[in-house]
Amino acid sequence: MPRSTVARIDLDALKHNFRLAQAKAGDARAMAVVKADGYGHGIAAVAKALADDAGKFAVACLEEALALRAAGIRQPVAMLQGVHSQRDLAVCRQRGFEPVLHNGVQLEWLAGDSAPSFWLKVNTGMNRLGFRPDDLPAVMAKLEASGCGHHVLGFVTHFACADDPASAMTHDQTAVFERATAPWPDLMRSVGNSAAHFLPDQPLYDWSRPGIMLYGASPMIAATGPELGLKPVMTLEAPLIATRVVGPGESIGYGATWVADTETRMGMVAIGYGDGYPRHAGTGTPAAVRGTRISLLGRVSMDMLAVNLTGAPEAQEGDMVELWGGTVSVDEVAACAGTIGYELLTGVTARVPRAHE
Template sequence: MPRPTQAIIDLEALRFNYGLARDRAVPGQAMAVVKADGYGHGIARVAQALASDAPCYAVACLEEALAIRKAGLAHPIVLLEGVHAEKDMSVCLEQSLEPVLHSDMQLSWLRGIATPPVVWLKLNTGMNRLGFEPRDLPALMARLDQQEVRVRGLMTHFACADDLADPFTQVQTAVLEKAAEAFPGLLLSVGNSAAHFRPEQPLFHWSRPGIMLYGATPMLDASGPELGLKPVMSLVSELISVRTLEPGMTVGYGATWQAEIPTPMGIVAIGYGDGYPRHAGTGTPAVVNGTRVRLIGRVSMDMLAVDLSSVPDAQPGDPVELWGGQLGIDEVAASAGTIAYDLLTGVTPRVPRVYVN
């Protein structure tokens, strides 16, 4: 029998979440962000599941785009970091990929190409990671026009869109709008997942939903279900051992948790070797037989311990959900001091992905 730890991926929930993003993007369109192996869900299967709904995909790098092409999909693909080597510009042309240029070095790589690929330009409106300064846009456009490079549009990325009380998103939007005034033929793309939930926030021509596709929240003050999103991944396993700890007994490395009263304890076949966060401490929730329990002690590489006081009749073989439909990943992430992005992309290849719907 295989180890019982699995990541069950509900593709119908994925399509539902994309539909919500698509509807919020109207009158624009939504490119499905499937980078980081589809946020840990499997890039090929995610892209295939969205093939009839999403008119365009967005990824971080060339390898991810080629994985989509290998899956047999011919949709437009936007490379959010552009390319990382000069030779890859020709690959973009061959594979109909649209790199997002953000540096003079990438611009220089276009010089030696007889027929350059269609590109986007990244503008730095305040995130201060990547992008050209808006004041330099006229010179950039003139340079690319001389090289006969077709620019599809302008893109920027929001720093604080997850916080409805922070006005910086409006500032960034205004910077992009002003820079784009002189180039009305260019498409605009600003909307990360959080932007879809900001009242009155323009999403322009193309939004870029990412984490919301997978059912987790992009916002500071609301969970995925509270935003109307459906969980896509359920991380599940089973109890492989049950015992009672007497007062004074400890469990796990470092003996960090000690029983004060007789405590039924279960060992679950999952650990940080599977991507479950080692820093998830005592009190982090899980679900056994449909009932909430709490982690106790330290997470090990291949297993973790749970307090079974709320399910005293639990036995080896009983199902455990670490996050999913019964327990929101946003709550688990908050308990572990991290975010859902980290948990989803951290699930290791050792965990089989099982696709349903």
């Protein structure tokens, strides 16, 4: 019989979060970002759950777009990283994929009427991908001359600091984007990552791109998902497989990093960094059992971790421990591990089955 460690996926919570994103997008339409296997939630199940609400999906790369078609998704799919070879363009045209092109080499691969519909990435200051704003007129002229101009759907950019409401960079990037794209008012525009949905008065234009918020984790540095009205989609659970009492002076786990100063009842939970739980989450990281918050003790091992059961005296072997979910936010665990909820959700390994509910 397999162990009962599981990631439970609440598809109703997912739908709630998408509808919240759409409401916050105002006049813009929200495309559902399902890259990285639906942020670790299962790309096929996530996309099918959102198929009645989302008019467009977004992924990073071609293999993810193909996974959506294999799952029966028929909506257009934006490919945010563009294409990696010329032959990918033919696949995009055949399958209804919309690559986001971001450099001159990709433009050279285009060929007149055989080109797919595509977006152009504008580098407004993040300096990862995209054409510089001053180069956009020459880019558009080249596309018109090659017969590909009518395939351009619109322009995309990405914000570097939208998670920080105190930063002026999002305002500055928006202004750069507005000026750069103004000569083509009939083309669509897309700027809004999850964080941008929570910035007052931030224009989202034609299409927003909610990602992490769909899965209930916070895109903002100063708030958790629940504080933003988001519902947790993944509940990561594992069984309590042993309990014991340790006395003063006894330690737990590798490195003996936690030592009891009083008699302490503790338990071992069947999950570890081999399952994607963060090794850097140490003593004090919250968890829950029977709805009661508890905390980790010592170092996380590959297959197990220890918890303090002092505050949950009724907990016993066989009980399921929530590592994150409705009682303990994934954002709280991420903060304790020195990372972000994105990494935790996408890092849950294939050893942990997903149960879509």
